[in-house]
Amino acid sequence: MFHDKKIVAVIPARAGSKGIPNKNIVDVNGNPLIVYTINAALESRYIDRIYVSTDSIEIADVCRAHGVEVERLRPQHLATDEAKTIDVLKYTLHSLQSQNEIYDYVVLLQPTQPLRSCVHIDEAISLIAAHEDASIISVSEVEDHPLFMRKINESGKLESLLQTSSTVRRQDLPIYYKVNGAIYINKVSDIVTQDISLNDNKIPYVMDKKYDLDVDTLADLEKLRWLLK
Template sequence: MINGKRVLGLITARAGSKGLPGKNIRPLCGKPLIVWSVEQALSCPYIDGVVVSTDGEDIAAVARRAGAHVPFLRPAELADDAAKSIDVILHAVDHLAGTGSYYDIVTLLEPTSPLREGKDITGALERLATNDDIRSIVSVSEAEASHPSFLFSIESGCLRPVLDSQPNGVRRQDVEGRYYFIEGSIYASTVDALREFKGFHHAYTAAWVVERYKSIEIDELCDAIMAESLMSARLRGELK
């Protein structure tokens, strides 16, 4: 709880991954992938309940052993490729409310972003709960190689700069402006705002900036290989 508001840590883990089958329980540095998110949620002092929404019995079993609550299996219509994240989130919130567990804030932690840290969740929730001008917060990383100054389109087979004023041979340290992308490791919002805006990003959304290496999202085998290497480096103290 923070500022009198109950916080739900929600981890969504669908069983039917196509890019990397079984990814949510695939080992990462000796732990099933989903366990990293469960442990990070449990380490946050403001989260009152850690719940996993899944349609997979094997995922549910792993999550329960790690200390998460799995009070239901997600219905099939919310576990296919067409299911919207907001519907999955509100289904969990409403199911819990039906059992007498009410929450004011939802923190969505997708298991495919295991490189976040508990301190990121804690910091993001503090910013959200102590600022009356914001109703949600999402984690972002600074765009460097993907800065507009380095982007091109292809027209009739030829490269065309995205920016009309884009110079040739621009150096990274010389680009103007700082840009950020939503990197997906932390989403948090009041429940009221989720119902109103049907998502986390709107005019009242703040940013929580994380290191670029944390932005790895595991969708394919190459992502899992990179995440394994980065997590290993962090466990050795080489990354902060």
């Protein structure tokens, strides 16, 4: 609980994964990948309840073995490649409300961002104190500046992404951030009653980019194993 606000963390973990088979429970230095996110949530000072949304009995068993109960499996229509995370959140929160479990805020924690810690989670939650009605999202400074990025138009010519001159000293470049997918915080009432785009949450929680690793490929997985050593 934070400032008398009840907080539920939702960890989405479906079984299907094309790049890395069984990605959410693949072994990473002795632990299933999802366990790094479970441990961060368990160590949070402010999270009142952890809910893992999964369609997999195997994933559910792993979660139970590491201290998080999984009461029911996600329906199959929310476990396809086309299923949206926001719909999973809506379903989960409605299910909790039907059991008379009422929360003020939901924290979405994707298991593919395992370097995010309980400190990051609690620092992000603490932003609620100043932005009670706002939506919060974790971001990291970009590696490659968008001022030097181009797209090829229909005529085969390069076009700048930013409509400004790229003749500028690097030390004078404005800082740009990317959504890193590690932490999303929203009011439960907003999720269940509105059409929300999580990536458009407004209040930034800035994380050092050294903690930004989204495990999507085998190369990402090997990098994670190396970093955790």
